[in-house]
Amino acid sequence: MDSLKNLYRIGYGPSSSHTMGPSNAALRFKEENIDAKKIVVTLYGSLAATGKGHLTDRAIIAIIEPIDCEIIWRPEEFLSHHPNGLKFQSYDEKQNLINEEIVYSIGGGALHYEGEIISYKSFYPYNQMEEIIEYCQKSGKSFWEYVFENEDYDLADYLTKVWQVMKQAVERGLIKEGVLPGGLGLARKAYQYHRKTQIMGKQYKQSGYLYAFSLAVAEENANAGKVVTAPTCGSSGVLPGMLYFLHQDMNLREDEIIKALATAGLVGNLVKHNASISGAEVGCQGEIGTACSMAAAAATQLMGGSIRQIEYAAEIGLEHNLGLTCDPICGLVQIPCIERNAFAVRSAMSAAIFALFSDGTHFVKFDEVVRVMKQTGHDIPSLYKETSVGGLALEFSKRNRAL
Ligand code: SF4
Incomplete structure (x- = not known):
């Protein structure tokens, strides 16, 4: 990998x-x-x-x-x-x-x-989650320790920069209002969601903040702002939304966030290596599904989960996004993409909590769901894979013609 x-x-x-x-x-x-x-x-x-x-x-x-x-x-x-x-x-x-x-x-x-053989330095000795879990269980290490012992010495510095860019994207997105470019007339929502969350009852706060923080980044992305692929631009709001929320809610130290980024990155890398994170190749399950899986893993680690619980949360995050299609209206990374980030971060939190309630044992393994996602992606017709000729994109073009 x-x-x-x-x-x-x-x-x-x-x-x-x-x-x-x-x-x-x-x-x-x-x-x-x-x-x-x-x-x-x-x-x-x-x-x-x-x-x-x-x-x-x-x-x-x-x-x-x-x-x-x-x-x-x-x-x-x-x-x-x-x-x-x-x-x-x-x-x-x-x-x-x-x-x-x-x-x-x-x-x-x-x-x-074309013509080039894909070659990169392989940083990791194991490319399957089950192999990594076996190694971690034998050595007593965590996922993030496995990452740091295999990457270059400066990974922590790089991830610190990644966290800064994610944080800045949330904070920029929270204060901006107005219509996004592209012609759909879609207004930003993050500012209002944040304000309403601040005055709402306690039971709504977790969802409200998660929605607001992930919307903020997804809207920045739609506005050609600076973001981090996690794993892609279209899905770039999910992981920052989760990390920003937990950073505030749990008063986390920066080094804890960096370790969570390492574990989330390992999950994303496993999908990228063994399947795909390209919406054009496997549909939105490869983008939002992977982002949800990464955020679920990060949250589970930050909330004290075991290796098996982290793997379970990552598996849930991907499994329940299987088959998710990519049909952006007018080819803009706005509908369904922006809201999808907000719903994925909410699902990621549910996946983390669900896994934390369990003892970590479960039926479908993360590696299995990655293989299923790849096959499902290849079985999905191309009109649902970032071509904007099916699904929501088609419906919207019919509506436009009828006007
Ligand atoms: S719908 Fe398509 S363009 Fe939008 S986030 Fe999903 S994969 Fe990316």
Whole structure:
């Protein structure tokens, strides 16, 4: 498994696969073709289908500038390796092709170049939850200790930075009001939810704060603000919402949050390695489902759960999001994405509490549900995987036509 630094990426929303990944690919191609007079970028499959709403073209053009840039959209055409394909072509002043490169944005901001063998330093000796649990039980270690003993020495510093960016995204999002960009006319909600929670009765406070904190980050993401992929931009509000709530509610130390980020990251990394965190590949279960699982694991650890209870909470978080489709209206990372973050953080808290009530024994293992999620994702038709031609996106386009 790869480093947690490649799971938790710091960058600008609204989409890790549709803006962060393509921006990084554009930057690399521009640097390799600095003398080009024109760069043509062809977007394929899901990247083309939802690229306008996700601001993919704007993100690429902003990087390629001042070189002339043309974007070609091919939503019907899917390249071989992944639904999010891009082709970069550079031309000289006589319109001769100089260079060409195909790259895939495979989720969470990660890239895979055609013809390149996927290779990264494998940081972890075990890639299955059950192997890790066995190791931890034999050695007496926690999940977070397993992470720190395998990663580079500076992981704690990196996770401290991650926590700062998450915290700032919550705090920025809580004070902003107004309509989000994109044309849907969707107003931000975090500010009002926060205010109402402050005056509400005790029994509503936990849900109210969890909703407000996760909405704050999801709305910042929709507004192209700075967030952390956890595991993606679209699902970037779930884990910060949980950590910010527990940080305040339990008066936690920063080092406790960093350890929770390590455990949540391990859970996200297991899904990324053994299945996928890409909405275009497996639907929203890979994004929000994984985020819910990560937040559930973090909360269970912070509330004193055992290794088995943490694994149980992570399993619940993913299992009960199985089959969740990705059908963003107009391709914007707004509906259903923003509310979905709020509901996922609430589910994550329920998963943590449910697991803490148990002794940790349960029937379906985390590794099993990860395999099921992958298979389910591959069985879901592509119209429910970030193409915006099915589900809510289709219904909304019918409503628009009827007006
Ligand atoms: S529906 Fe889920 S997977 Fe699709 S863009 Fe929104 S958050 Fe991402």
